[in-house]
Amino acid sequence: MGKIHEKYLRMDKMPHIWCAGCGNGIIMGAFINAIDRLGYDKDEVAAVSGIGCSGRITGYMDFNTIHTTHGRALAFATGIKLAKPRLKVFVFMGDGDAVAIGGNHLIHACRRNLDMTAVIFNNHIYGMTGGQFSPTTFKNKNATTAPYGTTDPDFDIAQLCIGAGATYVARGTSYHARLLTDLIVKGAEHPGFSIIEVITHCPVNFGRRNNFESPAQMLLWQKEHGVAARKAKTMPLEDMEGKFTIGELYRSTEIPEYLEEYGRVIQAANEEKKQ
Amino acid sequence: MGKKRFNVTVDRTICKACGICVAFCPMSVFTTDHDDKAVVSVPERCTGCRQCELLCPDFCITVVQVEETADG
Ligand SMILES: Cc1ncc(C[n+]2csc(CCOP(=O)(O)OP(=O)(O)O)c2C)c(N)n1
Ligand code: SF4
Ligand code: SF4
Ligand code: SF4
Ligand SMILES: [Mg+2]
Numbered sequence: 001m002g003k004i005h006e007k008y009l010r011m012d013k014m015p016h017i018w019c020a021g022c023g024n025g026i027i028m029g030a031f032i033n034a035i036d037r038l039g040y041d042k043d044e045v046a047a048v049s050g051i052g053c054s055g056r057i058t059g060y061m062d063f064n065t066i067h068t069t070h071g072r073a074l075a076f077a078t079g080i081k082l083a084k085p086r087l088k089v090f091v092f093m094g095d096g097d098a099v100a101i102g103g104n105h106l107i108h109a110c111r112r113n114l115d116m117t118a119v120i121f122n123n124h125i126y127g128m129t130g131g132q133f134s135p136t137t138f139k140n141k142n143a144t145t146a147p148y149g150t151t152d153p154d155f156d157i158a159q160l161c162i163g164a165g166a167t168y169v170a171r172g173t174s175y176h177a178r179l180l181t182d183l184i185v186k187g188a189e190h191p192g193f194s195i196i197e198v199i200t201h202c203p204v205n206f207g208r209r210n211n212f213e214s215p216a217q218m219l220l221w222q223k224e225h226g227v228a229a230r231k232a233k234t235m236p237l238e239d240m241e242g243k244f245t246i247g248e249l250y251r252s253t254e255i256p257e258y259l260e261e262y263g264r265v266i267q268a269a270n271e272e273k274k275q
Numbered sequence: 276m277g278k279k280r281f282n283v284t285v286d287r288t289i290c291k292a293c294g295i296c297v298a299f300c301p302m303s304v305f306t307t308d309h310d311d312k313a314v315v316s317v318p319e320r321c322t323g324c325r326q327c328e329l330l331c332p333d334f335c336i337t338v339v340q341v342e343e344t345a346d347g
Contacts, residue, residue, distance in 0.1 A: 025332025
């Protein structure tokens with residue numbers, strides 16, 4: 001990491017609590033590299049997280065940080081952005097956090113298009129609570145709550161967000177760490193609600209139950225199953241079976257950003273007061 | 276053409292012995308010790324790609340360019 005992490009992390013809180021080989025640390029590294037590249041001052045960044053192993057990220061980074069409640073990080077972040085529009089707001093959620101308990105907050109945040117950037121740590125499991133399956137656990141995988149394999153089809157987070165109206169949607173992995181930094185930079189620069197889904201790994205509560213011998217093997221799985229979105233377009237459909245696209249998946253500048261719309265309301269209210 | 280050289284270090288006190296750097300260094304610079312922690316064994320092979328720095332989840336690896344030699 002060179003010395004960048006010493007600038008952006010709360011070094012007195014290191015080593016972090018995440019298990020050996022957990023993807024969360026890699027994502028945190030990719031994120032601080034993105035902030036460094038964006039050149040944001042630490043005091044103009046607000047980092048908001050929900051509950052889960054992923055949610056602990058806000059304890060380790062030296063920005064304006066708030067560790068909120070399970071599933072509600074986006075609601076807190078919305079309030080922060082509306083009250084202090086100058087802040088660059090980033091939201092960190094787990095898959096359970098974002099699409100199980102927080103699913104409604106997620107789709108409505110997508111619909112509003114407020115200028116924030118959300119990073120979803122999709123490790124396909126409830127890591128923190130011991131490995132219960134989540135809405136993104138692939139069918140037939142083992143979890144503490146599915147000892148014979150899950151029966152439910154999984155959500156595609158990126159497609160869900162595109163459908164709900166997010167105006168920048170990308171998917172990365174913890175293995176493709178350089179790409180992840182690029183995607184976070186682009187999401188932050190996009191004026192509207194940006195989502196970056198990160199396919200990552202929980203070696204302890206997903207890997208051990210699903211025949212992954214090591215964290216490295218899980219990273220290798222990401223390397224072998226993530227296909228650049230541009231390349232996927234030219235591939236026969238059957239070759240994409242079981243794989244997923246990575247890179248920028250969707251961008252729109254046609255939908256107005258929420259603060260602009262909200263600004264009209266503030267202006268109208270002020271004019272009424274003057275009369 | 277001078278050959279770039281790199282100094283690779285692992286902070287053993289925070290290494291969690293996850294094996295990621297060992298598995299993904301394209302030049303097999305790392306081995307492991309009796310606790311499975313990473314050891315920089317063959318630093319002269321390092322090309323400075325920084326894959327290890329990016330993938331270590333615990334921020335223990337530092338890669339610094341040290342010198343340029345004329346003899347390659
Ligand atoms: C309101 C509420 N319900 C349930 C919990 C228990 N709980 C804590 S973390 C978590 C799920 C964690 O999974 P995920 O969001 O995917 O995060 P990860 O740990 O995998 O990063 C649950 C159900 C809680 N803290 N609060
Ligand atoms: S339980 Fe899983 S997600 Fe949580 S820190 Fe450990 S490896 Fe990471
Ligand atoms: S920089 Fe690249 S070559 Fe050098 S030790 Fe790290 S992974 Fe290996
Ligand atoms: S990647 Fe980091 S924590 Fe894992 S073995 Fe290598 S130095 Fe240790
Ligand atoms: Mg999870």
